Amino acid sequence: MNFDQLKIILVSSTEKPLAVxxxxxxxxxxxxxKDLGVTFMSGEVVTDYDGDKVHLRSGKEIPSNNVIxxxxxxxxxxxxxxxxxxxxxxxxxxxYNKIKGYDNIYAIGDIAYMxxxxxxxxHPQVANVAINQAKNLxxxxxxxxxxxxxxxxxxxxxSLATIGKHRAVVDLPFIKFQGFLAxxxxxxxHLMLILSVRNKLAIFFNWMWSYINKDSSLRLIIIxxxxxxxxx
Ligand SMILES: Cc1cc2nc3c(=O)[nH]c(=O)nc-3n(C[C@H](O)[C@H](O)[C@H](O)COP(=O)(O)OP(=O)(O)OC[C@H]3O[C@@H](n4cnc5c(N)ncnc54)[C@H](O)[C@@H]3O)c2cc1C
Numbered sequence: 001m002n003f004d005q006l007k008i009i010l011v012s013s014t015e016k017p018l019a020v021x022x023x024x025x026x027x028x029x030x031x032x033x034k035d036l037g038v039t040f041m042s043g044e045v046v047t048d049y050d051g052d053k054v055h056l057r058s059g060k061e062i063p064s065n066n067v068i069x070x071x072x073x074x075x076x077x078x079x080x081x082x083x084x085x086x087x088x089x090x091x092x093x094x095x096y097n098k099i100k101g102y103d104n105i106y107a108i109g110d111i112a113y114m115x116x117x118x119x120x121x122x123h124p125q126v127a128n129v130a131i132n133q134a135k136n137l138x139x140x141x142x143x144x145x146x147x148x149x150x151x152x153x154x155x156x157x158x159s160l161a162t163i164g165k166h167r168a169v170v171d172l173p174f175i176k177f178q179g180f181l182a183x184x185x186x187x188x189x190h191l192m193l194i195l196s197v198r199n200k201l202a203i204f205f206n207w208m209w210s211y212i213n214k215d216s217s218l219r220l221i222i223i224x225x226x227x228x229x230x231x232x
Contacts, residue, residue, distance in 0.1 A: 025169035032163040075111035095151035108133040
């Protein structure tokens, strides 16, 4: 594959990449993307794709045969709940994950919208919130007396993102750093979070092999396709 012929444009409605992270992380990730040859198109919203062109709300068009949609997923709401029980496709819940107006219906994770003093716009839709809301609700349900129920609050332990080899950003509550060290930290933490020693070792050796070899184990099979009778 001739990478000189490849142009990657990242369209985002936000001004910077990784908008939920710190300003340092946003600026650095934008620079890393630029270094890697990616054009970051900020403040643009995709409205349509007709197979040849990506249409943007601003009226701009990007000719492309390939679009990778990475704008996230939305919750699957069950029919029958009135509109006022929802905010942005999430059920409005109290601090115990009970859906507003019901005594015996609960929602946890991405589908739950809980306002707290620390998160007045609801919690971020991340795995930790889902896991910890589940644990909190499980513990509460085991208690016979509802007066003993504990309110949920998200304890944000930080965010990490990797942009490419030796390029990562780390936001921890007490320190923020980017670059080479951040990339090693990201790998170490991900390795630690992987279940079982066997899996940890297998992934560690795979990573080491790719690192030394400079060869990713991902394989692409590219087959020329015919479009309008001509080879692409
Ligand atoms: C591409 C991507 C990358 C992400 N990366 C990260 C990351 O690095 N770190 C992080 O913390 N979070 C990340 N997230 C977010 C994280 O995946 C979610 O926050 C988390 O999975 C939410 O857990 P959940 O249990 O609420 O929902 P989900 O994990 O989405 O589980 C919901 C389940 O319900 C099922 N379901 C839906 N409708 C029905 C129905 N009607 N009947 C029965 N089952 C149904 C679905 O099939 C699914 O299995 C990422 C998300 C995406 C999409």
